[in-house]
Amino acid sequence: RSTSVKQSSLSFFYVIPLGTNGGLDENNLSSYLLTSVNNSIPNSAYISLDGGTVRHGIEIAIKQQSLPLNTDKEMFIREQIKAYLISHGHLDHITGFLINTPNDKSGKFIIGLNQTIKIIRDHYFNNQAWADFGSTGLKTYDYQILDPLSTISAPIVNTDLDVRIFRLCHTCPFLSSAFLVSRRNQPSASILYLGDTGPDDVEKIIQADNTTYSPRYLSQLWKEMAPLVAANQLKAIFIEVSYPNGRPDHLLFGHLTPNWLLKELNVLKSYHSMENVKIIVTHIKPENGAREKIIEQLSRADALHFNFVFPQQGQAIWL
Numbered sequence: 001r002s003t004s005v006k007q008s009s010l011s012f013f014y015v016i017p018l019g020t021n022g023g024l025d026e027n028n029l030s031s032y033l034l035t036s037v038n039n040s041i042p043n044s045a046y047i048s049l050d051g052g053t054v055r056h057g058i059e060i061a062i063k064q065q066s067l068p069l070n071t072d073k074e075m076f077i078r079e080q081i082k083a084y085l086i087s088h089g090h091l092d093h094i095t096g097f098l099i100n101t102p103n104d105k106s107g108k109f110i111i112g113l114n115q116t117i118k119i120i121r122d123h124y125f126n127n128q129a130w131a132d133f134g135s136t137g138l139k140t141y142d143y144q145i146l147d148p149l150s151t152i153s154a155p156i157v158n159t160d161l162d163v164r165i166f167r168l169c170h171t172c173p174f175l176s177s178a179f180l181v182s183r184r185n186q187p188s189a190s191i192l193y194l195g196d197t198g199p200d201d202v203e204k205i206i207q208a209d210n211t212t213y214s215p216r217y218l219s220q221l222w223k224e225m226a227p228l229v230a231a232n233q234l235k236a237i238f239i240e241v242s243y244p245n246g247r248p249d250h251l252l253f254g255h256l257t258p259n260w261l262l263k264e265l266n267v268l269k270s271y272h273s274m275e276n277v278k279i280i281v282t283h284i285k286p287e288n289g290a291r292e293k294i295i296e297q298l299s300r301a302d303a304l305h306f307n308f309v310f311p312q313q314g315q316a317i318w319l
């Protein structure tokens, strides 16, 4: 079973995976360039969803001809990546972005939850771990803090894209987030990018009186996505599967397996058929044939309701 991610006259978005794995290989960490497509031509203004591997991913993308062969990677980073949307502050989602900050062009925004921006300010841009390229220092970047309780999308400056944020649990109560990125201009369309997340049934906070509380952020997210799926506006969901089945729940560290992913996606499918939404599987931990196992585990009968895509570094995806 294969799902086409090739160019079509009906494409709304162009995605270049700069890094697809969940850790271990520093050359291939979570990062996805996204731009809108009009008349089959990708717009030159990209955003970066997470920033794990940046420069090396662009080199691979040029080799794969997902970017023109004469692309100058330095110029591309400076001129064509307009904003970094960071799902959470873990190093594997931000390290490539950080390393490239000294040569970046000013006037860009780092976009995320208040909690994520605080990690960047306090732990990276603190003149100890790294120079302060933020708004309190060298001012290369400004911070765009998004409110997860707002139902309105915010513009991403210098692009034709808008964004809305949602909270996720990644070892509760540590927060990660999901971005709903939408085209501002007609025809409208959206993609949903999730940072790391554990399953609702596993992510629990133990309270002071020893009772547990489950925020169930994924179930809230699926409820919000259902109308977009029904309207055929949601083109893709980028969601993680870090480990193959069999990983015990207490060793998930805030991640999903194929079984947990299917359990979550079936909640969304209970609202509407998912046949028109591509499910782009991110963040596989590159160990012990995990990728092959996960692909196999997501091809079983109960997975056939979903169009899974397994992205490869540098290989473009048209949505």
Ligand SMILES: Nc1ncnc2c1ncn2[C@@H]1O[C@@H]2COP(=O)(O)O[C@H]2[C@H]1O
Residues within 6 Å of the ligand: 022, 023, 090, 092, 196, 253, 254
């Ligand atoms: N308790 C733990 N023991 C060992 N490894 C851990 C533990 N918690 C987190 N990790 C690892 O630290 C990583 C941080 O990034 P990830 O969440 O992608 O994946 C996490 C695991 O690989």
